[in-house]
Amino acid sequence: MTNHLIIGQYVPGHSVIHRLDPRAKLLIVFAYVLIVFLANNAVTYALLSLFAFAFAALSRISFSFIARGLKPILWVVLFTLLLHLFMTKEGDVICQIGPLSVYEGGIKQGAFISLRFLLLVWMTTMLTLTTTPIEVTDGVESLLGPLKKMRVPVHELALMMAISLRFIPTLMEETEKIMKAQAARGVDFSGGRFSERMKAIVSLLVPLFISSFKRADELATAMEARGYRGGEGRTKFRQLAWKPVDTVFLAAVALLFALLCLLRS
Amino acid sequence: MDIVFEKVEHVYNARSPLARRALYDVNVAIRSGAYVAVVGHTGSGKSTLLQHLNGLLQPTSGAVKIGEETITSHKRPNQLKPLRKKVGVVFQFPEHQLFEETVEKDICFGPLNFGVPEDEAKRKARELIKLVGLSEDVLVRSPFDLSGGQMRRVAIAGVLALEPEVLVLDEPTAGLDPRGRKEMMEMFYRLHREKQLTTVLVTHSMEDAARYADEIIVMHEGTVWGHGTPEEIFRDADKLTAIGLSVPETVKLKQQLEKRFGVVIPSPCLTLEQTAEAIEQLFVKGERP
Amino acid sequence: MAEPILSIEGVSFRYPNQSDYAVQNVSFTAERGEWLAIVGHNGSGKSTIARMLIGLLRPERGAIRLFGRLLNDATVWEVRRRVGLVFQNPDNQFVGATVEDDIAFALENNGIPRLEMVERIREAIRQVHMEPFLHYEPHRLSGGQKQRVAIAGILALRPDMIILDEATSMLDPRGREEVLETVRRLNRQQRITVLSITHDLEEAAKADRLIVMNKGEVMAEGTPEQIFRLGSKLERIGLDLPFAVKMGSRLRERGIPLRIGYFTTEELVEELWTLYSKK
Incomplete structure (x- = not known):
């Protein structure tokens, strides 16, 4: 199951996109997600798609790989498309299927909305494919930095996020181990009656929670032993460096924004 | 129950860029009633081999015959359940699998999954708790109030409650102190003889392999490197040392x-x-x- | 004699809601550059001592002195900088997303400037021979490698003392040897004091001095030679004698006049050869 889902997976590389400052990437994707909603005609959607394609091309990650990652959401896209196809009643009737009639507006609307959805997922996937989770964390911490003045525990939140990410593979391994141990005791995780399924899930979750609490406790002790006492007086090993290329990419998004405003109908 | 591996291969994530061959060309026979030790480095294929013994993994090619059952890549996973009753597996750190409110319920969990009537399962729990060296009043307690060593014994009782014919042990003494280790190994040896089990012990301890096993299977880089009596295996001590194993x-x-x-x-x-x-x-x- | 780097005087400790003492009236000292092993069965109180030494637990009675100063709220952070603790479970002490991030963690906590950090990380990783793994995530490392990263994280702080709290008990033989070899080298070359807490007497046999714990109290203290003379007394408290010691006593029972004491297997062979040639 996890093999097909590439959202959230990092693909190592040295492309210009990989090397962008994570803050720049976060801002680009965030801005893109907002301005996608400005598009309302063929030209503006073409512009947005062009930008997304260019971004992917520069990352040197193969289109087929990205496309494969988008597969799981294809059903959602298809559903949206069909919904609009049959529900929107604008413009001329193009054809008639049984009691349902397809209007010109429906085709347009359906195509645009599906494309919008695809582009949103496409760009956010690009972010995670080219940025390690820890870089994302650093970027978020840095961007949220000003909130510290408002007593938002930014450092703690970022550390929490970093540690959770670090322990995901460990927990996956643990889950697999416990599932195997319970399967050896006759638990069937793939089927059975509802009550059996519930029991199976309990036999997995209880040990998983217990070991996670134990881990958390030991980790906290180890952190204290290694001199951790909150964000005060702490230096940072990972440092972000804003480069001219980051500014250039942000400028490109600004340009995209301007063009969208001009060309939308 | 005789166990026979025929040209067994196992590839993880087969047909994907992450494919990794963990076992290949494994041909080995374990006769009913034998005590067999499987030794080898971490990553030698020991634990993959072990998971073929009760169908947790299926060979990607070749066949594993366990008694009457034959497991190949075609076998549907839901046909493997009966096998899991006959082959009990004690995983490394088995105390991590405990989850019930009481020790008794946890021991009964396995038998109930296999359709054993409740009073029968409870009777077994009472018998087994003593067999693993704990007293009967532990049964009503929460497994999580026990010491680490006691929890492990409860978990082992939970596997023994299936009344398996084959008992597979994966590093069952990891993390115990010398006395705990010795007591546990002696307990398994006693069970092996009293219940006429076929025992498969995966271990890093050459001492234990020499002391308890009738036969030793040496795994190296995904296949069987050597198979014989302890005497035969340790006769060529230099060869073992050459692949980085000790004697x-x-x-x-x-x-x-x-x-x-x-x-x-x-x-x-x-x-x-x-x-x-x-x-x-x-x-x-x-x-x- | 120089002042000991560590001294514990009459320390007792009880866990909350427990009536029995986990550690009772324990006293001992450690010299600079020494390898001191604390041995005992699981639950003998030895890990509790480790935790008290860096202020994770507070003794109910008694005093702990490190580097000539009393361990208290004012000195605890300095102590945690100078004394590194390697825990049992390799996974649950790995904080960073990658090897270098993890080594950096303690440096960050101590406010070391970034440029110096980079330098120290490079030096520490070299000392544990893990250079090729600098950018690896923890789940791609073996247990032994993770423990060596933990040691590197301590070395980066340029410590005076390393405490191994059952640090090898979850490792396979290869991992165990890697870790012990690394610590042995640091002990010898850099005179870092080592306190190794273990139930493996084979491992403890290589220490300069041993402290045997039983039920929270110190049962014996001495060189490996002196300790292993206790023979079956050690077995009775749940420990296992080193192989050569067990073999030696079996041979004496059979009338081979070996001298009593501690040998390695090599020494045992030499002793036997001497006896054999004298015949």
């Missing part, structure tokens, strides 16, 4: 003595007693070389 301390001593004394010691020197006797012989025979 029991007694065998090391024998080797060094042979070199220093310029003699051949006929005894296999697998236990302390055997070795002491062999050295005594050396002194009694007496003549200087």
Whole structure:
């Protein structure tokens, strides 16, 4: 199951996109997600798609790989498309299927909305494919930095996020181990009656929670032993460096924004 | 139950860029009632091999025959459940699988999954708790109030409650102190004899392999490197050392003595007693070389 | 004699809601550059001592002195900088997303400037021979490698003392040897004091001095030679004698007049050869 889902997976590389400052990437994707909603005609959607394609091309990650990652959401896209196809009643009737009639507006609307959805997922996937989770964390911490003045525990939140990410593979391994141990005791995780399924899930979750609490406790002790006492007086090993290329990419998004405003109908 | 591996191969994530071959060309037979130790480095394929014994993994090619059952890549996973009752597996750190409110419920969990009536399962729990060296009043307690060593014994009782014919043990003494380790190994040996089990022990301890096993299977880089009695396996101590595995301390001593004394010691020197006797012989025979 | 780097005087400790003492009236000292092993069965109180030494637990009675100063709230952070603790479970002490991040963690906590950090990380990783793994995530490392990263994280702080709290008990033989070899080298070359807490007497045999714990109290203290003379007394408290010691006593029972004491297997062979040639 996890093999097909590439959202959230990092693909190592040295492309210009990989090397962008994570803050720049976060801002680009965030801005893109907002301005996608400005598009309302063929030209503006073409512009947005062009930008997304260019971004992917520069990352040197193969289109087929990205496309494969988008597969799981294809059903959602298809559903949206069909919904609009049959529900929107604008413009001329193009054809008639049984009691349902397809209007010109429906085709347009359906195509645009599906494309919008695809582009949103496409760009956010690009972010995670080219940025390690820890870089994302650093970027978020840095961007949220000003909130510290408002007593938002930014450092703690970022550390929490970093540690959770670090322990995901460990927990996956643990889950697999416990599932195997319970399967050896006759638990069937793939089927059975509802009550059996519930029991199976309990036999997995209880040990998983217990070991996670134990881990958390030991980790906290180890952190204290290694001199951790909150964000005060702490230096940072990972440092972000804003480069001219980051500014250039942000400028490109600004340009995209301007063009969208001009060309939308 | 006889166990036979025929040309078994296992590839993780087959047909994907992450494919990794963990086992290949494994041909090995374990006869019913034998105590077999499987040794090898971490990553040698030991634990993949072990998971084929009760169908947790299926070979990607070849076949595993366990008693009447034959497991191949085609077998549907839901046909494997009956096998899991016959082959009990004690995983590493088995205490991590406990989850019920009471020790009794946890021991009964396995049997109930296999359709054993409740009072029968409870009767078994009472019998087994004593067998693993705990007292009956532990049954009503929460497993999480027990010490680490006690929790492990409860988990083992939970596997034994399936009344398996084959008992597979994966590093069952990891993390225990010397006394705990010895008590546990002795307990498994006793069970092996009393219940006429077929026992498969995966271990890093060459001492345990030499002490308890009738046969040793040496795994190396995904396939069977050697298979024989402890005597046969440890006879070629140098070959084992060459693939980075150690031999029991007694065998090391024998080797060094042979070199220093310029003699051949006929005894296999697998236990302390055997070795002491062999050295005594050396002194009694007496003549200087 | 120089002032000891560590001294514990009459320390007792009880866990909350427990009537029995986990550690009772324990006293001992450690010299600079020494390898001191604390041995005992699981639950003998030895890990509790480790935790008290860096202020994770507070003794109910008694005093702990490190580097000539009393351990208290004012000195605890300095102590945690100078004394590194390697825990049992390799996974649950790995904080960073990658090897270098993890080594950096303690440096960050101590406010070391970034440029110096980079330098120290490079030096520490070299000392544990893990250079090729600098950018690896923890789940791609073996247990032994993770423990070596933990040691590197301590070395980066340029410590005076390393405490191994059952640090090898979850490792395979290869991992165990890697870790012990690394610590042995640091002990010898850099005179870092080592306190190794273990139930493995084979491992403890290589220490300069041993402290045997039983039920929270110190049962014996001395060189490996002196300790292993206790023989079956050690077995009775749940420990296992080193192989050569067990073999030696079996041989004496059979009338081979070996001298009493502690040997390695090599020494045992030599002793036997001497006896044999004298005949």
